[in-house]
Amino acid sequence: MMSLNFDAFQKANQSGSELDSIRIKNFNIFQKKGFPSKKEENWKYTDLKTILYNNLNKLELPNHENTSQYNSEWLLKNFEHNQIILVNGDFVSSTFSFEAKEKIKIKPLKTVLKDKKDFKKIRDYFTEQQNSLASLNHALVHDGIFLEIEDNYSFKKPLIIYNFFNKSSENKIINNKCFISLGKNSQLSLLEYYKAEDSIKYFNNTIHHYSIQKNSILKKFSIDNNLDNSYNYHLTNVKSYSNSIFENFLFSSGSSFVKNEIHCDLLESFSSCFINALIFLSKQQHHELKTNINHKHQHCKSSQLVKSILLDKSNGTYQGKIYVDKDAQKTNGYQLSKALILSENSTFNSKPELEIYADDVKCSHGSSTGNIDQNSIFYLMSRGLSKEQANKMLVEGFLNEAIETITEPNIQSLISKLFIDKINKTKFEINEH
Amino acid sequence: MLDIKNLSASVDGKKILDGFSLKIKSGEVHAIMGPNGSGKSTLANVLTGKNGYEVEGQILYQGKDLLTLPIEERAQKGLFMAFQYPLEIPGVNTNNFLKTSLNTIRKGKGLKEIDSLDFLKLVKAKTKNLKIDEKILNRQLNVGFSGGEKKKNEILQMTILEPTLAILDETDSGLDIDAIKIVSDGVNSLRSKERSFLIITHYQRLLDYIKPDFVHVLINGKITKTGCSELALELDKIGYEKMGASTQVVV
Numbered sequence: 001m002m003s004l005n006f007d008a009f010q011k012a013n014q015s016g017s018e019l020d021s022i023r024i025k026n027f028n029i030f031q032k033k034g035f036p037s038k039k040e041e042n043w044k045y046t047d048l049k050t051i052l053y054n055n056l057n058k059l060e061l062p063n064h065e066n067t068s069q070y071n072s073e074w075l076l077k078n079f080e081h082n083q084i085i086l087v088n089g090d091f092v093s094s095t096f097s098f099e100a101k102e103k104i105k106i107k108p109l110k111t112v113l114k115d116k117k118d119f120k121k122i123r124d125y126f127t128e129q130q131n132s133l134a135s136l137n138h139a140l141v142h143d144g145i146f147l148e149i150e151d152n153y154s155f156k157k158p159l160i161i162y163n164f165f166n167k168s169s170e171n172k173i174i175n176n177k178c179f180i181s182l183g184k185n186s187q188l189s190l191l192e193y194y195k196a197e198d199s200i201k202y203f204n205n206t207i208h209h210y211s212i213q214k215n216s217i218l219k220k221f222s223i224d225n226n227l228d229n230s231y232n233y234h235l236t237n238v239k240s241y242s243n244s245i246f247e248n249f250l251f252s253s254g255s256s257f258v259k260n261e262i263h264c265d266l267l268e269s270f271s272s273c274f275i276n277a278l279i280f281l282s283k284q285q286h287h288e289l290k291t292n293i294n295h296k297h298q299h300c301k302s303s304q305l306v307k308s309i310l311l312d313k314s315n316g317t318y319q320g321k322i323y324v325d326k327d328a329q330k331t332n333g334y335q336l337s338k339a340l341i342l343s344e345n346s347t348f349n350s351k352p353e354l355e356i357y358a359d360d361v362k363c364s365h366g367s368s369t370g371n372i373d374q375n376s377i378f379y380l381m382s383r384g385l386s387k388e389q390a391n392k393m394l395v396e397g398f399l400n401e402a403i404e405t406i407t408e409p410n411i412q413s414l415i416s417k418l419f420i421d422k423i424n425k426t427k428f429e430i431n432e433h
Numbered sequence: 434m435l436d437i438k439n440l441s442a443s444v445d446g447k448k449i450l451d452g453f454s455l456k457i458k459s460g461e462v463h464a465i466m467g468p469n470g471s472g473k474s475t476l477a478n479v480l481t482g483k484n485g486y487e488v489e490g491q492i493l494y495q496g497k498d499l500l501t502l503p504i505e506e507r508a509q510k511g512l513f514m515a516f517q518y519p520l521e522i523p524g525v526n527t528n529n530f531l532k533t534s535l536n537t538i539r540k541g542k543g544l545k546e547i548d549s550l551d552f553l554k555l556v557k558a559k560t561k562n563l564k565i566d567e568k569i570l571n572r573q574l575n576v577g578f579s580g581g582e583k584k585k586n587e588i589l590q591m592t593i594l595e596p597t598l599a600i601l602d603e604t605d606s607g608l609d610i611d612a613i614k615i616v617s618d619g620v621n622s623l624r625s626k627e628r629s630f631l632i633i634t635h636y637q638r639l640l641d642y643i644k645p646d647f648v649h650v651l652i653n654g655k656i657t658k659t660g661c662s663e664l665a666l667e668l669d670k671i672g673y674e675k676m677g678a679s680t681q682v683v684v
Contacts, residue, residue, distance in 0.1 A: 373520075374484075375520055376520050376522055378481075378483050378484070378504065379516065379519070379520040379522070380522070380530075380534075381482075381503075381504040381505045381508070382481050382482070382504055382505075382507075382508055382513075382514055382516075383508055383530075383534040383537075383538075383590065383594070384505050384508035384509050384534050384537035384538040384541060384594075385505055385533060385534065385537055386505050386537070387505075389533070389537065393522075393525055393530070393533070394522065394525070396524065396525070397522055397523055397524025397525035397573070397574075398523065398524055399524070400524035400525075401523065401524055
């Protein structure tokens with residue numbers, strides 16, 4: 001499945017620090033385990049080994065050529081923002097036109113990996129063995145983002161991280177990492193935006209680490225809306241400290257394959273975590289959202305709302321876990337998944353999990369999967385709407401609840417527009433049941 | 434306007450309407466009264482085009498075969514049904530729904546679409562006339578509405594869409610006197626030579642406010658008696674059971 005020349009990679013990326021041996025160790029772990037398959041509990045609904053085998057043959061390591069080439073049309077317009085551009089996973093540029101630059105420390109991860117002193121700051125993350133893909137990432141990470149925001153600084157405008165992929169990424173396995181930390185009393189709205197050149201096939205294995213210190217707010221949005229042929233594993237690890245807020249909204253609709261895995265540790269009291277998602281799949285797309293909210297301390301709150309629409313032969317999965325430590329009294333945890341299956345050949349899997357060791361907590365979950373309500377269709381059609389219009393109106397209404405959770409007005413209208421376009425372009429040939 | 438001939442409708446082999454015939458001319462208001470299970474709602478559903486019924490017989494609407502028309506075309510040709518149980522549609526804004534509905538119907542009639550500003554003026558005037566709280570326009574369609582609000586919303590839709598034939602399926606059920614007044618004001622304000630109404634109800638009370646030209650008694654899927662509005666009063670006194678015993682048809 002892969003022809004990875006690890007020795008050549010190792011030679012080209014010598015750092016002279018502990019990283020070199022860490023890479024070897026992690027590569028060996030990966031080789032022993034291989035890609036995750038459905039035999040593993042967390043990958044029950046997503047047999048990555050088979051998916052990669054069927055779709056991507058002989059994955060290679062990137063050659064890091066042409067990484068400055070991207071289509072400038074892809075940049076979002078009419079929307080004031082700061083930006084970081086990654087092409088094929090490599091750091092290309094960053095602009096913070098709206099911010100006080102002395103409050104922001106930004107470096108390409110590549111330079112951090114080469115600097116012994118800098119590397120010490122992130123060294124421990126390279127020992128976390130969450131799964132074989134994480135080990136592979138530790139072994140092969142080439143570049144990414146290192147961003148630190150100082151105490152008492154609130155961003156004036158959102159930051160967009162553009163994840164672009166050009167022709168050079170064809171058939172490559174791209175491993176990168178992003179480290180983003182917010183000091184105390186700071187605020188950042190961050191938008192991850194994915195776009196690949198037409199029909200380029202690649203596998204992006206990426207790990208994001210966020211640290212949110214006391215009283216800080218991180219709002220993170222991700223837009224994967226451009227129907228492309230990419231395969232992605234996005235692992236996100238969040239550490240939330242006292243009275244902080246982590247808001248995460250995913251618009252999961254573009255790539256052929258994505259597994260978004262989010263781990264959020266609520267480490268100190270009064271921290272909160274919100275994960276909301278809109279999953280809109282068609283053709284043979286396969287998207288999974290796996291969340292793991294760890295309530296490690298008392299008086300923390302978490303809430304998740306996932307709304308999914310499935311057409312054609314698509315496959316969606318939501319595995320949401322809330323873990324409540326024995327010390328995490330007065331926890332408030334909530335999750336709800338609602339899916340509309342619009343085709344006989346599409347599938348949705350929902351697996352809510354609550355693991356609770358404290359006795360004074362409020363935790364609830366709900367999950368429903370069903371078809372579009374024919375009586376509602378009849379009602380709308382009796383008011384003159386065609387079946388297609390009625391279906392669109394119901395789908396839009398169904399998904400609106402997720403859109404309404406977005407608390408950043410600019411980003412809400414951006415995502416709203418993308419999602420209306422998506423609905424208008426979709427042909428709703430829905431079977432009656 | 435509407436000519437129903439020998440209509441039968443069954444669900445899963447069970448006959449609900451059985452040899453039902455009715456003629457409604459332009460400008461007429463007909464009331465159909467009948468006990469539970471007599472086929473009143475089935476009649477409304479078959480006229481509107483709901484799936485799930487095996488239908489025999491003929492319905493001519495404005496001279497055309499209604500049964501072959503798709504649901505939305507019936508609406509576009511001026512047929513409207515106020516639902517007995519209006520559906521709650523989460524996430525759909527009432528104002529947007531009303532506008533989309535009016536525009537598809539205008540389009541069906543070959544008229545120009547109405548823009549948002551003109552529509553807002555129109556809908557505000559209509560809510561005011563019907564004494565309906567404007568706030569419902571910004572709420573999700575029927576979601577969390579009280580029974581009365583849902584029915585009033587149906588009447589609001591009717592006055593906006595200005596149908597040629599309006600069917601009210603037990604719109605008065607569960608309404609208090611004030612709401613019944615709003616419903617009947619809505620109907621009365623639309624009464625004209627070109628427009629007809631078919632009012633389906635259990636009770637005579639609504640007919641105190643909307644004076645029908647004809648009252649029909651529907652029992653076991655067919656009309657057993659037809660009269661003028663006094664028939665409703667008579668029914669109120671003696672009940673459906675006795676009326677059912679008499680199969681005499683007065684036309």
